[in-house]
Amino acid sequence: MNGTIFVVSLVVTVLLLGCTIWTGLRGRRRAHYPFAVATVLSLAFAIVQARIYGESFVIPAMRLRIHLSLAFTALGLLPCAAVSGFLLIRRPGVRKWHRLLAWSFVVVTVAAMGAALWMLEGATPVDAA
Numbered sequence: 522m523n524g525t526i527f528v529v530s531l532v533v534t535v536l537l538l539g540c541t542i543w544t545g546l547r548g549r550r551r552a553h554y555p556f557a558v559a560t561v562l563s564l565a566f567a568i569v570q571a572r573i574y575g576e577s578f579v580i581p582a583m584r585l586r587i588h589l590s591l592a593f594t595a596l597g598l599l600p601c602a603a604v605s606g607f608l609l610i611r612r613p614g615v616r617k618w619h620r621l622l623a624w625s626f627v628v629v630t631v632a633a634m635g636a637a638l639w640m641l642e643g644a645t646p647v648d649a650a
C-alpha cells in the first residue's frame with residue numbers, strides 16, 4: 522500500500538512540475554504560481570512517502586549517499602528558484618537567474634528521482650535481509 526501511495530505521489534509531482542515548466546515558458550503567470558506551489562507541496566508529500574516506503578528496505582549505502590546528495594542539492598535550489606521567481610514579478614532583469622535556477626532545480630530533482638529508483642532497484646526487503 523505504501524508503495525502505491527509513493528508511486529502515485531511521484532507521478533503527480535512529475536505532472537505538476539511539467540505544468541509549472543509549461544506555464545512558465547508560456548508566460549502564463551496566473552497559472553504558473555499555483556502550479557509552482559502545488560509542485561513544492563506534492564514533492565514534500567512524495568519525500569515523506571519515500572521515507573515511509575524506504576523503511577521496508579535495506580538500501581545499498583553508496584546508492585543512498587548519491588541519492589541524498591542530489592536530493593539535498595535540489596532542496597537547496599528550490600528556495601533559490603522560488604525567490605528568483607518572486608523577484609521576476611517586478612524585475613524583468615532577473616529572468617536569466619530564474620531560468621538558470623529553475624532549470625537547475627528541475628535537472629537535479631529529476632536526477633534525484635532517477636537515483637531513488639536505482640536505489641530501490643538494488644534494495645532488499647527488510648524481512649528477506
Ligand code: HEM
Nearest residue numbers: 541542545546548554557560602603606607609610620623
Ligand atoms: C518549482 C519552481 C519553479 C519552476 C520549476 C519554475 C520554472 C519557470 C520557467 C521554466 C520559466 C520560463 C523562463 C523563461 O525561459 O523565460 C518561468 C517563468 C516565470 N516564473 Fe517560474 N518557476 C518556479 C517557481 C516560480 C515561483 C515561486 C514564482 C513566483 C511566485 C515564479 C515566477 C515566474 C515568473 C514571473 C515567470 C515569467 C513568466 C513570463 O514570461 O511572463 N516561478 N518559471
